[in-house]
Amino acid sequence: MNKGLLVVVSAPSGCGKDTVIAKVLDKMKNDAYLSVSMTTRQMREGEADGVNYYFVSVEEFQENIRKGEMLEYTCYGENYYGTPVGPVKKLLNEGKTVFLIIEVEGGENVKRIFPEAVKIFIVPPSLQVLEKRLRSRATDSDEAIKARLLIAETEFRRACEYDYIVENDDLEDAVNDVMAIIRAEQLRINNMQNKLREVMKNA
Amino acid sequence: MNKGLLVVVSAPSGCGKDTVIAKVLDKMKNDAYLSVSMTTRQMREGEADGVNYYFVSVEEFQENIRKGEMLEYTCYGENYYGTPVGPVKKLLNEGKTVFLIIEVEGGENVKRIFPEAVKIFIVPPSLQVLEKRLRSRATDSDEAIKARLLIAETEFRRACEYDYIVENDDLEDAVNDVMAIIRAEQLRINNMQNKLREVMKNA
Numbered sequence: 001m002n003k004g005l006l007v008v009v010s011a012p013s014g015c016g017k018d019t020v021i022a023k024v025l026d027k028m029k030n031d032a033y034l035s036v037s038m039t040t041r042q043m044r045e046g047e048a049d050g051v052n053y054y055f056v057s058v059e060e061f062q063e064n065i066r067k068g069e070m071l072e073y074t075c076y077g078e079n080y081y082g083t084p085v086g087p088v089k090k091l092l093n094e095g096k097t098v099f100l101i102i103e104v105e106g107g108e109n110v111k112r113i114f115p116e117a118v119k120i121f122i123v124p125p126s127l128q129v130l131e132k133r134l135r136s137r138a139t140d141s142d143e144a145i146k147a148r149l150l151i152a153e154t155e156f157r158r159a160c161e162y163d164y165i166v167e168n169d170d171l172e173d174a175v176n177d178v179m180a181i182i183r184a185e186q187l188r189i190n191n192m193q194n195k196l197r198e199v200m201k202n203a
Numbered sequence: 204m205n206k207g208l209l210v211v212v213s214a215p216s217g218c219g220k221d222t223v224i225a226k227v228l229d230k231m232k233n234d235a236y237l238s239v240s241m242t243t244r245q246m247r248e249g250e251a252d253g254v255n256y257y258f259v260s261v262e263e264f265q266e267n268i269r270k271g272e273m274l275e276y277t278c279y280g281e282n283y284y285g286t287p288v289g290p291v292k293k294l295l296n297e298g299k300t301v302f303l304i305i306e307v308e309g310g311e312n313v314k315r316i317f318p319e320a321v322k323i324f325i326v327p328p329s330l331q332v333l334e335k336r337l338r339s340r341a342t343d344s345d346e347a348i349k350a351r352l353l354i355a356e357t358e359f360r361r362a363c364e365y366d367y368i369v370e371n372d373d374l375e376d377a378v379n380d381v382m383a384i385i386r387a388e389q390l391r392i393n394n395m396q397n398k399l400r401e402v403m404k405n406a
Binding site for chain 2: 123124125126127153156159160162163164165166167176177179180181183184185187188189192195196198199200201
């Protein structure tokens with residue numbers, strides 16, 4: 001069996017990365033999983049440990065960092081958020097595709113631990129469309145939206161660190177593009193060594 | 204506009220590469236073309252210059268070789284066969300995907316002239332299936348089939364020089380796999396610079 005594919009997905013806020021990946025996960029059924037993050041924040045009603053997050057204490061989280069067992073992590077307010085490497089490795093060894101939706105900042109560290117990770121950056125059709133989308137959410141103040149757009153601009157400048165760019169204009173197109181990338185990566189020569197051996201069997 | 208993609212396809216005889224690529228061309232309509240070869244052999248009835256082949260004299264062919272204008276070429280019997288680089292470049296500049304179905308031998312030279320070329324190797328499910336397919340054609344003698352299988356084996360050993368492996372078990376699956384590879388390659392960061400600039404416009 002081939003090892004699974006680790007797919008890192010980043011995008012500025014408002015580009016619809018969660019929706020795109022949710023649809024892809026839906027299509028790939030048992031072949032793909034979304035990596036579960038670890039956090040030190042309180043569990044909220046309706047949440048479950050190991051589903052929404054792995055809920056741990058600050059001491060446990062810091063112990064994980066010390067042991068080098070966090071793929072990436074960040075502090076947000078008073079809480080830690082991050083990706084433990086163990087569950088990702090386990091799924092990859094089972095041949096599963098694992099999606100990791102992370103900040104642009106976290107991408108570098110992932111690539112250090114998993115150099116074979118496939119990095120996808122999702123973009124909107126334009127900054128104007130992104131602004132329109134952020135405004136239509138109506139959850140943020142004008143100020144917050146302007147701040148988000150500024151962050152988006154600096155994040156776009158780091159898109160060149162990714163392997164693939166997917167435009168999320170039409171959702172279905174974006175989903176199909178991500179699916180095409182995954183299929184193509186599975187067909188790459190380094191992932192097809194088992195198949196080649198199989199073909200040559202009994203030669 | 205982005206430059207088109209040059210897709211090199213090789214496979215041992217009997218793997219169905221022509222059928223797979225014909226189907227892909229059909230699906231891609233005006234976006235993709237099959238590179239037309241140049242030959243010094245006589246034009247046969249029903250053939251047209253520039254459609255089946257570019258028909259040229261031995262002198263013209265050799266002149267092309269001297270000028271470095273052949274992407275790859277081979278001698279077969281008394282005739283030259285090869286791929287002139289000019290028409291390929293023209294189509295790529297128009298943003299078209301160009302397929303080049305060539306012998307394993309010719310692949311290296313193409314990669315030297317077009318390092319960005321995408322190389323796909325098509326394999327059968329197994330050597331046993333390949334043998335069955337060759338026998339079912341009923342065009343070759345037992346001896347010829349054995350010779351083809353031996354050549355196939357040495358060609359398989361060079362599959363590692365390709366970027367992607369596509370198994371042709373079910374034709375429709377193989378066609379979809381080639382389509383996925385092309386779409387993914389179009390989404391690669393180096394082919395998406397124009398799109399990134401477009402997104403950032405008016406930033």
